[in-house]
Amino acid sequence: MAITHSIPSVDLADFTSGDAGLKAAFVQQLGKAYEEVGFVAVKNHGIPDELIADLYKYVQQFFQLPFDTKHTYEIPELAGQRGYTSFGKEHAKGYEAPDLKEFFQFGQTVEDNDPIGVEYPANVQVAEVPAFTPTFFQAFRGFEQSGRYLLQAIALYLGLDEDYFDNKIHNGNSILRAIHYPPITQEPKSAIRAEQHEDINLITLLVGASADGLQILDKQDNWVPVTSLPEQIVVNVGDMLQRLTNNRLKSTTHRVVNPPRELWNTSRYSIPFFLHPKSNMRLDCLESCVTAENPLAYEPTTAGEYLDERLREIGLKK
Numbered sequence: 193m194a195i196t197h198s199i200p201s202v203d204l205a206d207f208t209s210g211d212a213g214l215k216a217a218f219v220q221q222l223g224k225a226y227e228e229v230g231f232v233a234v235k236n237h238g239i240p241d242e243l244i245a246d247l248y249k250y251v252q253q254f255f256q257l258p259f260d261t262k263h264t265y266e267i268p269e270l271a272g273q274r275g276y277t278s279f280g281k282e283h284a285k286g287y288e289a290p291d292l293k294e295f296f297q298f299g300q301t302v303e304d305n306d307p308i309g310v311e312y313p314a315n316v317q318v319a320e321v322p323a324f325t326p327t328f329f330q331a332f333r334g335f336e337q338s339g340r341y342l343l344q345a346i347a348l349y350l351g352l353d354e355d356y357f358d359n360k361i362h363n364g365n366s367i368l369r370a371i372h373y374p375p376i377t378q379e380p381k382s383a384i385r386a387e388q389h390e391d392i393n394l395i396t397l398l399v400g401a402s403a404d405g406l407q408i409l410d411k412q413d414n415w416v417p418v419t420s421l422p423e424q425i426v427v428n429v430g431d432m433l434q435r436l437t438n439n440r441l442k443s444t445t446h447r448v449v450n451p452p453r454e455l456w457n458t459s460r461y462s463i464p465f466f467l468h469p470k471s472n473m474r475l476d477c478l479e480s481c482v483t484a485e486n487p488l489a490y491e492p493t494t495a496g497e498y499l500d501e502r503l504r505e506i507g508l509k510k
């Protein structure tokens with residue numbers, strides 16, 4: 193396993209190559225990385241560079257719109273889950289100061305007859321940037337596919353069937369979130385771009401951000417910068433997967449720090465994909481992950497119940 197920067201790096205082509213030895217080695221590398229660090233950089237992730245470049249282009253066009261226009265895409269009843277959320281609305285769990293960010297969320301499109309379709313609000317169309325929705329949709333499907341392979345590898349690592357997660361994430365409640373951290377215009381006091389937190393979902397796939405700032409907390413309590421190389425995406429474990437595995441796989445704490453003063457006048461953009469299962473997936477700890485040394489740490493729950501609890505804690509749901 194190559195350590196190119198602060199986090200381990202894996203090659204998804206090893207998993208999809210059809211070579212049993214490479215595939216088994218990938219499963220071990222990914223599993224060990226998630227037990228030890230909680231974050232990996234993935235190359236050959238399958239999302240075309242041009243698609244990522246288009247995503248950033250339309251995301252920047254959207255955030256450059258006047259506030260009054262963006263505000264028409266902010267729909268309070270949707271608790272930030274679709275459309276725009278303005279600056280200063282979301283705070284990390286346990287923190288009062290809001291993060292220094294605005295964001296736009298794009299969710300699942302059900303294309304078969306799955307009754308789950310009625311659970312999902314429609315995506316919000318941005319009239320001023322017509323290519324926004326089709327590009328987000330295409331990227332959403334791409335991230336779902338990459339995420340499906342990674343979860344297949346995780347399933348094998350955990351001794352489950354390779355397809356354990358497949359039907360749980362098909363038509364799942366995933367979110368593609370475009371974030372804009374605007375230029376900093378005054379001393380931010382205690383606030384930072386994104387206060388330390390853990391992600392809620394199963395895994396998060398993050399295409400290279402437009403600027404530095406992402407840091408992860410290592411086992412010695414040091415903040416370590418994550419610099420993702422252009423051809424890699426960063427993929428981390430979220431709390432749902434940590435919970436399912438009774439803390440065997442780590443949902444590592446991370447944050448986005450403010451830039452040095454000379455770069456205050458610059459924006460930062462990032463586009464994480466939060467891979468969620470359907471709301472009825474049980475998150476009860478897997479029996480194989482409960483041992484005498486690692487006793488049961490969580491009550492049984494479902495993904496839907498857990499998500500609601502967490503959205504209240506971060507100020508998005510009342």
Ligand SMILES: O=C(O)CCC(=O)C(=O)O
Binds near residue numbers: 386398406448462
């Ligand atoms: O902006 C980033 O690089 C990461 C954002 C993040 O951690 C999140 O939105 O959960």
Ligand SMILES: [Fe+2]
Binds near residue numbers: 389390391446
């Ligand atoms: Fe995060």
